Amino acid sequence: MSRRLVLAAAQLGPIQKAEGRDVAVGRMVRLMETAHRRGAEVVVFPELALTTFFPRWYEADLAQADHWYETALPSDATAPLFAAARKYNLGFHLGYAEKTPDGHRYNTAVYVHPNGEVVLKYRKVHLPGHREYDPQRKVQHLEKRYFEVGDLGFPVVRAPIGENEVNIGMLICNDRRWPEGWRVLGLQQVELVMLGYNTPSLNMENRGFEAHHLRVAHSHLSIQAGCYQNACFAAGVAKAGDEDGHELFGHSIIVNPSGEIMAQATSWGDELIVADCDLAMCELGRTTIFDFARHRRPEAYGRITAQTGSVAPPAWTPAG
Ligand code: CDT
Secondary structure, three states, X not given: OOOXXXXXXXXXXXXXXXXXXXXXXXXXXXXXXXXXXXXXXXXXXXXXXXXXXHHHOOOOOXXXXXXXXXXXXXXXXXXXXXXXXXXXXXXXXXXXXXXXOOOOEEEXXXXXXXXXXXXXXXXXXXXXXXXXXXXXXXXXXXXXXXXXXXXXXXXXXXXXXOOEEEEEEEEEHHHHHOHHHHHHHHOOOOOEEEEXXXXXXXXXXXXXXXXXXXXXXXXXXXXXXXXXXXXXEEEXXXXXXXXXXXXXXXXXXXXXXXXXXXXXXXOOOOEEEEEEEEHHHHHHHHHOOOOHHHHOOHHHOHHHHHOOOOOOOOXXXXXX
């Protein structure tokens, strides 16, 4: 039996440092209106969707960065998103910087039901970048300064979306490059992975020497492989374009459980892409080549959880 879900990925163009949340939220509400007109039941927004990608800006005193974080959802600034969700009967995924009442800071995503309830929350586990100001870099990437490692694992929940119950999970940006996270979601029969990202077009870890097309290729490769190997759909949704002189690549995609791209953004601005997803497609992989119960061999995977860094192998020496 087919279980159809109309899925929208709402890529956002750049948000400048000086722009307030009202600008981003206004644009997001317009995208929700478009999503509704195109029949979508759920819309996925990027990582840290409410502000510029602030981890590129160094702040010696963390308290001076407080204005980048949300302390409550909804808030006055984000209330229009919740109102639009109700008006259009549209669930939405939102990435934002979270500061908890006891002072913890996370790079967080939530899925919100059209009635305004938070159904699922995830806090980013794989934080890229560095903690201290790095004078060698042209552009800072201070996620390790501004966020703690997420403490919620990789949760999946069965949630009502439109006509269906859908097993939803989340990854955030750099997480997409780590098969471990995908597999933990796959082990919970995830059907839809919501994944927002802010990825600079230049690899500053490599002083900008990585070719632009490879940056996009690696993003797509990771998402397509994650979907195929875990028999799920994903919406990989970018913040794109030039933020105060710093370029983020777009190329948002919706991917099916065969690892195929169903829809792709072609602009560097606000853009909605939509795909009609047959959730029953997840069953093929899950019951055949990736039937985990039949084929996984966790007794051989000890290193995956016992070890962080790689170790050099023993050297082979000839017996004779
Ligand atoms: N936001 C985020 O996680 N971006 C990273 C770029 C890392 S470069 C230090 C990504 O993996 O896309």
